[in-house]
Amino acid sequence: MAVEKTFQEINERIKKGQAVVVTAEELVNMVKEKGVTRVTSEVDVVTTGTFGPMCSSGAFLSLGHSKPRIKMNKVWLNDVPAYSGIAAVDAFIGATEVPEDDPLNSVHPGEFRYGGGHVIQDLVARKKVLLKATGYGTDCYPRREIETEITIDDINEAILFNPRNAYQNYNCAVNLSTRTIYTYLGMLKANLANAHYSTSGQLSPLLKDPMFKTIGVGTRIFLGGGIGYVVWNGTQHFPGVNQDDNGQSYGHAGATLSVLGDLKQMSPRWLVGTSMLGYGATLTVGIGIPIPLLNEEICRYAAAGDDELYAPIMDYSDAFPNLNSSNLGYVSYAELKSGKITVNGKEVPTAPVSSYPRAREIAGTLKQWIQKGDFLLGEPVQLLPNADAGIKVNTLKG
Amino acid sequence: MSSKKVVLRFGADIADQPIIYKLVKDYDLVINILKANVNPQKEGTLVMDITGVNTEQGIEYLRRLGVRVQSLTEEIIQNEEKCVSCGACTDICPTGALYMERPDMVVRFNSDRCVVCHLCVKACPMKAMEVRF
Ligand code: SF4
């Protein structure tokens, strides 16, 4: 009889310290050796991980009241502006925000040495951060300015809230033009001289549950070194299937997650301020998601290896900026990780921008948490829309 | 025996002379060329590693010929605390000094191969590659 498990059954086993947990990397080999049926009955949870730059990240900070009170109208943290149009002493610091006097790309390529992502890393590192705020003065909030040092422990709440993280799959970026270009996937040399990609392939969370059979609102995850939750689908969540011109399928892509957690328990090792030359500042985020092996179908998806997962090759000098979806074919993560691929008949060196060793560490840490009984699976109260939902992409006119 | 990294710049007038041969033959030096470039005006730049007891005499010889010799006092280091092994520098580094150890995909730095071009210093998203004087 086919194996069917429930979240509750697996959580009971976790509580008793009996759950069998393996990383996605380990699962790939196990299924090759023993087959799906046996592995599904033997293994309870598979852990995944990814560690790469994730722009749509940020933190809500509830800064606390001063004496006398101020209604903060403008807020800066280490000179990086935070959005304060929420409430009197609440602010949202976005990962890609940069100081107002940043030269940006005026001397191309700009360095973007410090931005919102770096502020978030300094906060979790428990460093002192300079808070400046101005207000217009009201009867109940009379103060007009404040300048003080804070640490994350001095303020009331710090909540990491990332509206779009953990992209299911990503482009392999190349540059067909004759000049070097600076992208969010790093520096791409002219004339197809290198290729950059960014997922952890066989360890990557949303490639392992591509149809959202287990991940949904309420899924408990490893986030930034602490515990977080999937709270919604991410923005620009366009789950679909990659296909080439002949209709050949190259796997799932396009889904994203919205995640949240208590920044105070996270760590600077897993939230790293990031400067993409010529592009901007961002935050590199560590995310790990457990996938319960409820049945064989889930196990089969989770067991996909680097040789079965593909990324589309995209030209970032023309096709990408001009929103032209045509690509230069597909390449497997096994090929990408080998260090070279062939594009348009040319051998091209590859490099990732997301860290595979760190992704592996995340999957391993999450595995330990679950084995120790510290981390129970969160059963989603609602699963996320998958490729069958037929979500359409809107683009702006103008 | 310790080696010395130098940058040589020479004009078109001497670009055709067997300079390296002389260093090896007459001064008994071990030469390891890390980077060589001749521009369309026939002016050359050479980054190399010199090992041997007669290093100073060899450099004196180069200077007499009109070669500008600059010692590479700047050094690039990899801040291992900051490096996350993302890999973004490995295909940017022109000499393979930054490379990926497979299959673990850990990024390593071999300073012997570094020619201090600074490309990684700019390209590293974590600012983990640092310049030391
Ligand atoms: S780009 Fe920087 S962080 Fe990434 S591997 Fe290279 S040195 Fe390390």
Ligand code: SF4
């Ligand atoms: S400075 Fe950086 S990029 Fe240049 S050779 Fe040295 S390690 Fe490679």
